[in-house]
Amino acid sequence: MRQLNFIVIFAVALILVLFALENTDPVSIQIVPGKSVSAPLAVELIIAMGIGAVIAWFFSVWSNMQKVIEMQPANEKIQNMEQELTEMSMIISDQKQLGAAIDVEVEEKEKLT
Numbered sequence: 001m002r003q004l005n006f007i008v009i010f011a012v013a014l015i016l017v018l019f020a021l022e023n024t025d026p027v028s029i030q031i032v033p034g035k036s037v038s039a040p041l042a043v044e045l046i047i048a049m050g051i052g053a054v055i056a057w058f059f060s061v062w063s064n065m066q067k068v069i070e071m072q073p074a075n076e077k078i079q080n081m082e083q084e085l086t087e088m089s090m091i092i093s094d095q096k097q098l099g100a101a102i103d104v105e106v107e108e109k110e111k112l113t
Contacts, residue, residue, distance in 0.1 A: 016046060 020042035029044055030036040037044075 016042075020046070 020040070023042040023045070024040050026038050027041045027044060028036045028038045
C-alpha cells in the first residue's frame with residue numbers, strides 16, 4: 001500500500017511540475033476590487049488547488065465530527081442494553097439454580113413417600 005501511495009504522490013507531483021513548466025506566462029488575478037495580483041498561471045492554479053484541498057479536508061473533518069456526535073446517543077443506548085442483558089442473564093442463571101434446587105427437593109420428597 002505504501003508503494004501505491006508513493007506512486008500516486010509521485011505522479012501528481014510530476015504532473016504539477018510539467019504543468020508549471022508549460023504555463024509560465026504571467027496572469028493577473030483581481031482578488032478584491034482595485035487589487036490585482038500578477039503571477040505565473042501555474043502558480044496561481046496550484047495555489048487554487050491547494051486552497052480547494054484544504055476546504056475539502058475541512059468539510060471531511062466536519063462531516064466526521066457530525067457522525068461522531070450522532071453516534072453518541074446510540075452508543076449510550078447500546079451500553080444500557082448490554083447492562084440490561086447482563087442483569088437479565090444473572091436473573092436467569094439464579095432462576096435456573098433455584099429451579100434445580102426445587103427439582104432436588106421434589107425428588108427427595110418423592111423418595112420419602
